[in-house]
Amino acid sequence: MSNDAGSGPLNEALYWAARLQSPDFDEWEAHIDWLEADSAHPALYRRASLALTSGMRVVEQLASSSVPEAANDLEAGGPPRRSRMGWWLAASGALAASITGLVLSSENAEPDLILRTAPGVTRSVSLADGTSLMLNGGTELTVKRPEERQLVLKQGEIFLRVTHDAERSFEVRVGNRIFQDVGTAFNISAEPGKVRLAVSEGAVAIDPDEGNVLVNAGEAVTINGSKMVLAKSPARTVGSWTRGSLVYANAEMVSVGSDLARSLGVPVSLSPEVARMRFTGAIPLDEPPAEALQRLADLLEARTVKTSSGWTIKRREPER
Template sequence: MTDNSPASDDPLTAEANLWVIRLTEEPDDRDLRKEFSAWYAQSPCHADAWSRALRVWRLTGAVEPALLSLPDKPKSTERFVPLRPSSSLSALAGRHAVAFSLATVLCGLGLFFLPDIRIALQADYQTSTGKDQTVTLADGSVVTLGARSAIAIHYSPGKRDVTLLAGEAFFQVKHDATRPFQVTAGAIQARDIGTRFDIRLDPTEIRVGVQDGRVGVSSPTQTQEVVLNAGDEINVDRSDGHVTRKTVSPDTIGSWQTGTLVVDSDTVGHVTDTLKRYYPGFIVNWSAKLRSRQVGGIYDLHNIPAALRAAVVPSGGQVREVAGHMLIATDAPTSHEQ
């Protein structure tokens, strides 16, 4: 299945656009330009991401660079000239101009999470940002879709197939041995053996967790089906198919349905991926180290800025809000950097 992850899940693209915003907000900050030079010089991919982001900003007319050419590898921070608001935005002041620019660029990049056309064409049920939906299927099984999620239904006389196209869904299956119930998510299949279970399709992994009963899970890298019981959770890496299995409290599986995300133990990155679907804007985690840190807790899905801080700050990070539309998680500065 094609990966339908939104563009916001490309970290370099996200970082490049944030650099445009930061340089526009603080054009005279020499330390900021030095940080940008270090980021830009990390790899050709960073330079390419910057070039792509800058082209989009130029097309919108929101900003114009004072210097159009950039070196392949910055040799001096002075070679990078900050961006300034264009004359078309001169009537807007300060952060209002930045907010307008941000909205324009995010819409141009598809980063306000407008429904993916391919998913919309395939989906029988689809939710928007921050909205869950409970659906009763023709056989009496009940599916609750999380925010920004979609499923397609394929029922026939001999079987019941459901495809999770995006996001997350919790299934309460009406068992029927004569018509097997199976959910496909990416490259895996989850077969009901009489149960309540949750499946999440993240940018980097597919996760199946069983709240009650039993589920059989198959993937291309497994020689045989793995049977999960209540409290079992299996994660399949979308890049290499690597499978990991762990045990969690059954009560945490599907907890998002109550408006509260309860996490036994997970990475900041995976918690952030869930929060993104409930935030009407743009969330970026700048630090790969921060994304990989383990976290646990209870997070309010009705207050995403607070939930993100609750996950990030105890892990040594900080959260900055930009223009009311963006949350940026970064490593907190050390004492000598403050």
């Protein structure tokens, strides 16, 4: 590689990122050799390319204003203007600072924390700011670092007791939805096509930059696509799984079935008749799945059926 690249992997990555911008670039073999020379080189090169692109925007913004005249072009009675050379030196300095800062910040960034739980297994986590987080079974979650004030819930269910900071918002992202803390304890679950939020303390703002729907303590919202349904949710039902039982007040059985599968760690399906029912009551989670499901079936005047893949709750046939 040419000596123009300087020394050290950072300078080398910046060299290659800049050289590949040239239309007459023909050093492909040398570039590939450099990429293969160290396992860290490909990632460093990608960061350098991104930094170079971002840095060029700085120059474009400077160039969008009129370029000053040369220093010897004097206005009548006025001081000389900065030379074109001075302008380009300033632009080059801004570009170099932007590139170096972006690459170094990427190198030093702490990797995000990915948390997963198996079905039927819970996990508690304390974040850097004191926020407590509980994951239910079958959950996958990313904690964005370094500040740990943003979570991305891919699937499953979490209960949070957030340490509120008026200067640093705390938010949970589920798909394209944003749930922002307003001094809060809340429960949120994500399933294919559906998100459920219930608040026990404070409030949660949904999509604060686009309408800012506010869900207060004692309320819950179910989101299906663009449709939101707001309902009452007594505090004792919010995150009840963290206290060893599932507690419901006039809940849809479809949601109850999903919660049972997640908390018990076994697949649970419902017959069409049972899926249309609503349920009020409590289901202990410290019992074997068969007993917990039978307890629910008795309350519904239904029956449980063991299948090859899990359990099904069906309507009880009338006695003849």
